[in-house]
Structures are given as structure tokens and as C-alpha cells.
Amino acid sequence: MTTTDDTIFREICGLVARFAPAGVQLRPETELASDLNVDSVAAMDLVMEIEDKYEIDIPINQLADMRSLGDLVELVRQQLKDR
Amino acid sequence: MDIFDKYAQIAGRHDKVLELGTDPFGVRLDEILSATEARVDGRHTILVGTNNYLGLTFDEGAIEAAVEAVRTQGTGTTGSRIANGTYALHRQLEEEFAQFLGRRSCMVFTTGYQANLGMIVGLAGPRDVIYLDADSHASIYDGCRLSGAKVVRFRHNDPEDLDRRLARQQEGEAALVIVEGLYSMLGDVAPIAEFAEVKKKHGAWLMVDEAHSFGVFGERGRGVAEAQGVEEDVDFVVGTFSKSLGGIGGFGASSHPRFDVLRYCSRPYMFTASPNPASIASVRAALARIDCEPGLRGQIWANARQLHEGLAGLGFDLCSPMSPVIAVKMPDEGTAVWAWNRLLELGVYVNLAVPPGTPNGVCLLRCSVSAAHRSQQIEEVLGRFGQLAQELAAARA
Numbered sequence: 169m170t171t172t173d174d175t176i177f178r179e180i181c182g183l184v185a186r187f188a189p190a191g192v193q194l195r196p197e198t199e200l201a202s203d204l205n206v207d208s209v210a211a212m213d214l215v216m217e218i219e220d221k222y223e224i225d226i227p228i229n230q231l232a233d234m235r236s237l238g239d240l241v242e243l244v245r246q247q248l249k250d251r
Numbered sequence: 252m253d254i255f256d257k258y259a260q261i262a263g264r265h266d267k268v269l270e271l272g273t274d275p276f277g278v279r280l281d282e283i284l285s286a287t288e289a290r291v292d293g294r295h296t297i298l299v300g301t302n303n304y305l306g307l308t309f310d311e312g313a314i315e316a317a318v319e320a321v322r323t324q325g326t327g328t329t330g331s332r333i334a335n336g337t338y339a340l341h342r343q344l345e346e347e348f349a350q351f352l353g354r355r356s357c358m359v360f361t362t363g364y365q366a367n368l369g370m371i372v373g374l375a376g377p378r379d380v381i382y383l384d385a386d387s388h389a390s391i392y393d394g395c396r397l398s399g400a401k402v403v404r405f406r407h408n409d410p411e412d413l414d415r416r417l418a419r420q421q422e423g424e425a426a427l428v429i430v431e432g433l434y435s436m437l438g439d440v441a442p443i444a445e446f447a448e449v450k451k452k453h454g455a456w457l458m459v460d461e462a463h464s465f466g467v468f469g470e471r472g473r474g475v476a477e478a479q480g481v482e483e484d485v486d487f488v489v490g491t492f493s494k495s496l497g498g499i500g501g502f503g504a505s506s507h508p509r510f511d512v513l514r515y516c517s518r519p520y521m522f523t524a525s526p527n528p529a530s531i532a533s534v535r536a537a538l539a540r541i542d543c544e545p546g547l548r549g550q551i552w553a554n555a556r557q558l559h560e561g562l563a564g565l566g567f568d569l570c571s572p573m574s575p576v577i578a579v580k581m582p583d584e585g586t587a588v589w590a591w592n593r594l595l596e597l598g599v600y601v602n603l604a605v606p607p608g609t610p611n612g613v614c615l616l617r618c619s620v621s622a623a624h625r626s627q628q629i630e631e632v633l634g635r636f637g638q639l640a641q642e643l644a645a646a647r648a
């Protein structure tokens with residue numbers, strides 16, 4: 169991960185921390201659904217929060233493959249780059 | 252691996268619901284007694300969850316027209332609109348709809364679901380962007396997916412969020428904004444006038460699905476855009492025959508001069524059999540009645556008021572201001588399922604709505620009124636909701 173990725177990762181960890189069950193460490197490979205119990209409704213809200221924070225739009229077409237925190241960071245990075 | 256393994260979790264949840272009583276997704280109406288009553292499990296049941304907004308499913312004129320059509324034109328068309336499935340009837344209905352809506356052209360689809368698929372797939376392609384309200388109906392989401400367009404979701408009924416997102420749009424993409432008129436789950440209405448301002452500011456196109464609002468809102472019954480005086484700014488209007496019109500089928504309409512290109516470019520229009528003659532004939536009769544009898548709308552609003560005020564008076568938590576869709580919020584899924592079963596036992600059918608079919612994870616008893624409800628029936632329904640309220644309170648205590 170580059171420094172900016174690292175920053176994005178840390179910022180996103182801040183946003184998902186409220187989902188994390190006690191004792192679960194947030195890592196890039198942490199899965200949103202299985203490790204953090206983020207269901208589809210919560211994931212929608214989370215993505216909207218992230219979109220607001222970075223002033224980007226993450227098309228829902230790209231969410232289908234999103235599993236882990238690392239995937240989410242990559243989506244944000246991609247959108248920031250395309251901007 | 253069993254091919255059904257992927258459903259294990261949702262099937263488990265469904266099994267839990269079954270433990271509490273009747274299958275809410277498998278209710279069988281054994282005898283249809285009228286537009287507002289049926290026999291369910293041997294019980295006379297008042298239907299308060301049908302989308303039969305104007306009560307036209309037993310309209311004499313519509314029934315006669317359907318019977319006449321089936322006798323003279325047969326049970327089905329056995330073909331698609333682009334082959335042998337376009338009868339004079341389909342064309343007549345399209346012309347009548349175009350005229351009623353004040354649009355240059357109208358296309359008839361086989362269901363409302365397919366109308367959304369056909370319109371969205373026809374209008375937006377892989378080089379376009381669709382901006383859709385987060386609370387949109389499944390048929391809109393499915394149409395978006397099928398279109399291959401880039402799909403951006405904005406916050407429900409939030410023109411400012413749409414504005415911010417459209418401002419970020421990249422050059423060279425056409426933008427289609429999709430909203431509904433009346434939202435079917437919570438019964439809330441879209442601020443179409445404000446959405447129209449935003450779409451004009453950014454040069455986007457606006458499509459409105461008036462599935463639940465057609466025949467119900469507006470002076471002439473054309474929907475929420477009419478009620479808000481902004482039909483001119485709505486580029487494409489979609490609707491269904493399965494609610495206020497009491498039939499089956501759907502439509503899409505526009506005044507865009509090139510709209511009819513969709514007749515040979517939109518696959519959900521082209522590759523399915525056209526609606527059968529009886530459906531089309533009954534819808535023509537129902538549309539004619541909506542056109543010439545505004546009193547029907549007066550009745551549904553009076554009924555909506557009676558039920559909304561009554562439920563609020565009983566202390567239920569209602570999701571939206573008064574409309575023909577009245578959603579009663581329940582604290583959790585277990586309570587919602589229990590209450591839904593209890594109402595059914597008491598002879599009242601409402602819709603049970605739970606996540607992910609509902610916005611924000613809410614659990615609802617969704618009621619919809621019909622112009623065909625008699626005031627006394629609504630009183631009875633309120634009496635049974637009153638009993639439910641007492642039982643819920645006793646269970647909490």
C-alpha cells in the first residue's frame with residue numbers, strides 16, 4: 169500500500185469501527201459481511217457516508233465484487249484518481 | 252455442493268417466520284368476494300393491502316370489455332409486439348394513453364416490471380449514467396443492471412444529494428435520473444418539482460415511475476408530476492396497469508420525437524409476448540372511467556384520511572403523511588410477523604414488509620386503501636387494529 173492508500177485505509181477504518189465486534193482487528197483482508205456483520209442495508213449507508221466524505225460517486229455496478237476493507241479502499245482510490 | 256446452498260441463510264430466516272404462523276409470502280385467497288374482500292383460510296377477510304386503489308377490478312364496463320375481447324380475439328396473442336402480437340387494441344390503448352397523458356407517444360408493455368426494464372434498458376446504455384433514488388423499486392434496480400449503464404444511487408427524496416452528484420458527472424455521458432411518484436413501501440411522495448430543477452440545471456433527463464400514483468394523484472389522475480405542476484419537465488413517464496387500472500401490463504410515454512425507436516431497440520419490449528386482448532380491453536375501459544369520473548379519486552382520498560387518522564389515533568407509528576399507502580412501523584421483525592398473523596386471524600389482510608424489501612431496515616404492516624372500501628369496512632379494520640394495539644401493549648407490559 170502507498171501512503172495515500174494507507175491514509176484512506178485508516179480513515180475508512182474510522183468509519184467502519186462501529187461495526188467491528190470486540191476483538192476483531194481491522195485489516196485490508198477483513199471481510200465486511202462475514203467479519204464485521206455489515207449487511208446489505210448497512211453497506212449501502214456506509215458507501216454513502218464514504219461518498220460524502222471523499223466527494224466521489226461509487227457506482228453500484230462496482231459494489232458487487234466488494235468483499236473486504238481493502239476492496240473498499242481500492243474503490244475509493246480508483247474514484248479519486250478518475251476525478 | 253447443492254445448487255441451493257446459497258439460500259441457506261435466507262431460507263433459515265423464512266423458516267423462523269413460518270414458526271409464527273401463516274407464510275406471509277404464500278397467502279392464498281380462496282375466493283375473491285369483491286374488490287375489498289376475500290375468503291382466506293375459511294375466514295371472511297377485509298383486504299387492506301392490494302394496490303386496488305380505485306377498486307376497478309370488478310368494474311362492470313371493464314369486465315364486459317374483457318369478456319367481449321376474449322370471445323372475439325382469443326385468449327392470447329401468441330407473439331411479441333414486433334411480430335404477430337400487435338393488435339389494433341394495443342395501438343388503440345397506446346393512443347388513448349398518449350392522449351390522456353398529453354404525450355406524443357406511448358408504448359404498452361406486458362407488465363409494469365417489464366415497463367421499467369424496457370424503458371431503462373432502452374434509454375440508458377453502457378456509456379450513460381443513471382442516477383436513481385436509493386429507495387427505488389426492484390424493477391428499477393433490475394432495469395439499471397440490465398442496461399449496463401453506470402449506476403449512481405442518491406439519497407431517497409434528496410434533490411440536494413442528486414445535485415451534488417450530478418455536479419461530479421464526467422463530460423460526454425448522458426444522465427438519466429429516475430424517481431417514483433408515490434413510494435410503495437412508506438407511502439411518501441417525491442419532490443418531483445425540486446428534482447426537475449436539478450435535472451434542468453445539469454442537462455439531465457428525468458424519468459418518473461407513477462406506478463402507485465397514476466389514477467390517484469393530480470386533478471386528472473395523471474400522477475404526482477401533475478399534482479406538482481411539472482409534467483413538462485418529466486421526459487419519460489412509466490406506469491403499470493396492475494394497480495389503479497385493475498389489470499395487468501404497463502406503459503412508458505414521452506414526447507421525445509425519437510421515443511419510438513425503443514420499439515425496435517428495447518429488448519424487454521421486443522422479446523416477450525404482448526398482453527392478451529382481455530387485459531388490454533379491460534384497461535381501456537378502466538382508463539376511460541378514470542378519465543371521466545374524477546369522483547373516484549375523491550373517494551380514495553376520503554378513505555385514506557379515515558384510515559390514516561384512525562391508525563394515528565390508536566397510537567400507531569405511521570411512516571408518512573396521509574396517502575393511500577399507509578405504512579405502520581413495527582419495532583422489529585418478530586413483532587411485525589406476529590402482528591401480521593394476528594390481523595389475518597382477525598380477518599384483515601395487510602402486507603408484511605421487512606428488510607431488505609424496505610428502506611432503512613424498517614419492518615412494516617403496509618396498508619393500502621381502495622376507493623371501493625366502504626367507510627364501515629374501514630371502521631371494522633380500525634376496530635381490529637385497536638384490538639391489536641391492546642394486545643401489543645399487554646405483551647410489552
Ligand SMILES: Cc1ncc(COP(=O)(O)O)c(C=O)c1O
Nearest residue numbers: 362363364388390435462491493
Ligand atoms: C414502483 C413500482 N414500479 C413497478 C412495479 C411493477 O409493476 P407490476 O407489478 O405491474 O409488474 C411496481 C409493483 O409491483 C412498483 O411498486
